[in-house]
Amino acid sequence: MRRIDDPIARRIQAMTGREKFLKENQWYYYLMASDALHGSKVTVNGREMLMFASYSYLDLIGHPRINAAAKAAIDEFSTGTHGVRLLAGTTRLHLELEETIARFKKTDAAVTYSSGFVTNMAAIAALTGRHDFVFSDRLNHASIVDGCLLSMAKFERFKHNDMDDLERKLSSVDPAAGKLVITDAVFSMDGDIINLPAMYDLCRKYGAWLMVDEAHSLGVLGKTGHGIEEHFGMEGCIDIKMGTLSKTIPSVGGYIAGDAELIGYLKHASRPFIFSAALPPAAVAAAKEAFHVIEDEPERVHKAQHNMRYFIDRLQAAGFNTLNTETCIVPIICGSEEKAWEMARLSQAEDIFVLPVVSPAVPEGLSRLRANVTAAHSIDEIDYAVDVFTRAAKKVGVL
Numbered sequence: 001m002r003r004i005d006d007p008i009a010r011r012i013q014a015m016t017g018r019e020k021f022l023k024e025n026q027w028y029y030y031l032m033a034s035d036a037l038h039g040s041k042v043t044v045n046g047r048e049m050l051m052f053a054s055y056s057y058l059d060l061i062g063h064p065r066i067n068a069a070a071k072a073a074i075d076e077f078s079t080g081t082h083g084v085r086l087l088a089g090t091t092r093l094h095l096e097l098e099e100t101i102a103r104f105k106k107t108d109a110a111v112t113y114s115s116g117f118v119t120n121m122a123a124i125a126a127l128t129g130r131h132d133f134v135f136s137d138r139l140n141h142a143s144i145v146d147g148c149l150l151s152m153a154k155f156e157r158f159k160h161n162d163m164d165d166l167e168r169k170l171s172s173v174d175p176a177a178g179k180l181v182i183t184d185a186v187f188s189m190d191g192d193i194i195n196l197p198a199m200y201d202l203c204r205k206y207g208a209w210l211m212v213d214e215a216h217s218l219g220v221l222g223k224t225g226h227g228i229e230e231h232f233g234m235e236g237c238i239d240i241k242m243g244t245l246s247k248t249i250p251s252v253g254g255y256i257a258g259d260a261e262l263i264g265y266l267k268h269a270s271r272p273f274i275f276s277a278a279l280p281p282a283a284v285a286a287a288k289e290a291f292h293v294i295e296d297e298p299e300r301v302h303k304a305q306h307n308m309r310y311f312i313d314r315l316q317a318a319g320f321n322t323l324n325t326e327t328c329i330v331p332i333i334c335g336s337e338e339k340a341w342e343m344a345r346l347s348q349a350e351d352i353f354v355l356p357v358v359s360p361a362v363p364e365g366l367s368r369l370r371a372n373v374t375a376a377h378s379i380d381e382i383d384y385a386v387d388v389f390t391r392a393a394k395k396v397g398v399l
């Protein structure tokens with residue numbers, strides 16, 4: 001018999017209670033199932049809504065070339081693989097995808113994993129160990145945090161995008177220790193961009209490896225969407241280039257791109273590559289084709305960049321606090337959780353699919369709507385959304 005105060009049961013009950021409270025207040029908008037997705041529109045419970053929560057920044061979901069590549073891969077290789085990459089799971093398509101990524105990211109080589117989350121855990125844990133140091137921005141993605149914890153390395157978290165704090169931490173450790181600095185290129189809740197030039201200088205000065213997670217910068221930053229190095233004109237400055245195949249790239253999986261020895265090491269030393277199944281052929285073929293489409297259709301990158309500037313400018317002109325975003329992720333700060341939930345409810349009632357983000361994902365008092373703008377939106381759709389957010393904010397007291 002389990003005790004009445006069993007700690008595991010208590011943890012589950014606390015979450016159950018929170019979910020019930022939100023549902024009773026009509027504030028629960030998570031896990032909504034869509035029936036159809038097309039461009040900027042999503043159909044939910046038979047109702048067509050404007051999508052403002054998508055990571056499909058270049059509107060590549062449903063691209064005919066990408067769909068065709070996935071279907072051809074099923075015809076050729078079927079739906080699964082024969083196991084892990086290292087043994088029987090590698091197909092020709094896997095190698096072609098890795099070559100494509102390496103070319104796109106201008107590196108010697110690349111390795112793919114079954115998700116972006118797993119990629120961060122795999123790489124960080126394979127590269128560092130108990131006597132090394134990892135330096136991680138406080139606002140880095142959960143998969144980076146988990147990777148650092150898993151690695152057992154000494155875990156130093158520096159203040160968000162604060163290069164003085166990073167230098168203080170780098171300079172205070174044993175100069176002979178292994179050092180890895182890790183950051184998101186674009187922060188997934190705030191939309192701001194890491195100060196890569198200063199971070200690169202510090203890594204050089206202190207002999208640290210530099211790893212950058214490009215989940216939200218691939219396709220979004222740089223004139224041709226090649227990411228953060230292109231944005232800053234600093235090609236080749238990042239040692240370990242991580243990205244996901246599930247956001248701009250409409251598939252699933254994650255990658256590390258870098259020099260040949262690094263990638264060879266990861267293929268033989270990172271546990272999820274050795275002990276977890278290879279990506280399915282359709283996902284691999286879709287991802288590979290998507291990289292080619294980005295190069296062939298640069299207008300998608302221009303449209304995403306134009307839309308993000310327009311959306312942010314209009315929100316700021318309306319008086320919203322959007323923090324320091326310069327990308328497709330646009331936080332609309334609401335303050336308390338209740339205000340964020342109520343803003344979401346009012347926006348959803350006017351057919352905007354947008355979601356609130358609250359603690360612990362963001363600090364208390366900085367609860368927000370997290371609105372994502374993409375290349376799929378028209379200017380009219382962005383105008384409509386800004387009007388809906390403004391009306392809601394006035395009702396709730398955010399504006």
Ligand SMILES: *Cc1c(COP(=O)(O)O)cnc(C)c1O
Nearest residue numbers: 115116117141188215244246253
């Ligand atoms: C989404 C995300 C990931 C995880 O990628 P998945 O492919 O969804 O597992 C990793 N890092 C950042 C910054 C992300 O936003």
